[in-house]
Amino acid sequence: MFDKILPYLLAGISVGGQYALIAVGYTMVYGILRLINFAHGDIFTAAGFFMVYITASLPMGISIPLVIVLTVALGFVLERVAYKPLRTAPRMSVMISAIGASYLMQNLMWYVTGGLAKQYPVLPWLSDSVQIGSASTKVVSIVTPILTVALVVALVMLIKHTKIGMAMRAVSVDFETSQLMGIRINSVISMTFIIGSALAAVGSMLFFTSYSTVTPTVGAMPGLKAFVAAVFGGIGSIPGAVIGAFIIGIAENLIKAAGYTAFSDAFTFVLLIIVLLFKPTGLFGEAAAEKV
């Protein structure tokens, strides 16, 4: 029995880690701007394409850091172009801008790639096979949860114990008073997009090592699920997003193990509906998230 479930469990933990790395980007941006950054999934996809194109001409050792840098730059530019000019606008305007930015990026990717699925390069070592008990899996499934937890712990430490982290916490509750302290709101907001995009870039490397082809809309599904994970965990809460992501990843794969593969996606979205109906603040969310 356990032997039969083990591979699904491993896959679930691995997928959960990938969702978690994306979900942190959603939840951090929401924590500061009270904005669902709909373009976050497209940043994740773009990171996949960056890797495809860059590895075509550069060695892996340069490509990996370069992909992270480019993804971060993309996240930074997205915020400056699509969100910063709307800082004092009603939240609905910013949300519409986010949706627009998402479609723009998707269509740009169609245009550049011609809409054809691109083969994701094989990352050395991560794609090797390992044997765990009776299950055979790729190294990436083992690395993903460890790397995810390490990155998230580092991030939580940064937010709790550094000056910029303190500024982030301050800005998340009160823009105006933060300014009176001499904090540059825009730098703090940029920082959250930079961190979120960097994690999405790492997430995309782990994700595409398992899924191997990149299309312009491939980020939509993991992006949506990471969003559900962030809501489930309590949007604005980083530990919540991570725990929510692992729960969703594992549950989806256990449902597959039980033979109901067709329902694994449905499960995630039913979960979203249930959370929104019965506990909209999620597992760890604050009671009053409304920004004054």
Next chain:
Amino acid sequence: MSLLYIKDLRVNYGGIEAIKGISLTVEKGEIVTLIGANGAGKSTTLRAISGLVPLRDGTITYDGQVISGQSPQKIVSEGIGMVPEGRRVFPNLTVLENLRIGAYLRKDDLTPDIDHVYQLFPRLKERSWQPAGTLSGGEQQMLAVGRAMMMRPKLLMMDEPSLGLAPLVIRDIFRIIEKLHEEGITILLVEQNANAALRIADSAYVLETGSITMHGTGEELLSNPKVKEAYLGKSRSST
């Protein structure tokens, strides 16, 4: 030369002209108070000085430099501290973090300043590790004052520090304001509690619907019949 000089300040706020061309002066070492009813434009004046709302017209000169049009960050770094209306401590940060964030722009050692604030407000020291959201209103007000002091301001602006506090706590707050004044900090105080504010003020302005209607020393305004009637309450005007 005065520390702060405001000339013909006009500010639009929420589609109306909230400040209709006021001029006022704050001399170094003074306590200056701005009194007036709700909606007279007192807070807007402070917000304009600190760079949070844009000016429509006029100039604000601080320490010989024009600061109007600068960013709030720049204005804070010049030495203008603010205790905002409603205290606005960061509820999710600890008391100590609230003090540290008050000195966000400083890069030197903060220990002497933190000790100094704790000496002024021993209650805060006891609650150093508590989230500021768990403090009482009076404690939050003390924290807001302590936080503003961490930047070592030359000019401290306080927006309704007595608002919503019990009379005993209000007395404490005014005692602290006088103490800060003795330490050499220039204070611009906005208050609805006109009686307490005028008693400690060197100079006072009365603001009515965006215009200054009276100006004098604190004592002059305290004994002015119009001020008595409008701002000090009937029981006091009869004595």
